[in-house]
Amino acid sequence: MEGRKIIKWVVGGLGVALIVGYSFFVLIDFVYGPRIIISNPLNGYSTTTPAIIVQGRVIHTNNLSINDAQTAVDLDGNFHSRLILAPGYNIIKVTAKDNYERVVKKTIEMVLVESRI
Structure with a gap:
């Protein structure tokens, strides 16, 4: 027993x-909760080329948008998106949302310097 x-x-x-x-x-x-890690470009970056690639990684996220456009994320959470900058000051908004509708936002401020030849 x-x-x-x-x-x-x-x-x-x-x-x-x-x-x-x-x-x-x-x-x-x-x-x-959701997290965004942006590896490229750095905040405050200045460039002379208008085409840039925003790349990084998200964690605990099921929805990612860059400047209100949906962005694909691979199985490891990596993302990249090509953007065209306007001359002068630019703000790039990266937004991530998780399954519980919690939202995390990051902004990148950049300057496109016109090259004078």
């Missing part, structure tokens, strides 16, 4: 551990 009690406690403990582990796995996206 004592052996059955031990087996019941072990199986019950494994069941509780399984439920707690699965709950942590599911809720980790909710706890950390």
Whole structure:
């Protein structure tokens, strides 16, 4: 009889551990929220070429837009998008949204300097 009690406690403990582990796995996206890491271009960057590539990585995100245009994200969370800058001061808005509708925004300020030849 004592052996059955031990087996019941072990199986019950494994069941509780399984439920707690699965709950942590599911809720980790909710706890950390979406994040944006922009690797190129840097904020405050000045350039003479109007075509640039915005690239970086997102974490815990299911929707990404750059200047209100949807941008594709690969399975590792990497993204890149080609943009054309207007002469002078430019603001690039990067927005990420997660499954819980939480939104994170980052802005990049750049200057397109016209080259005078």
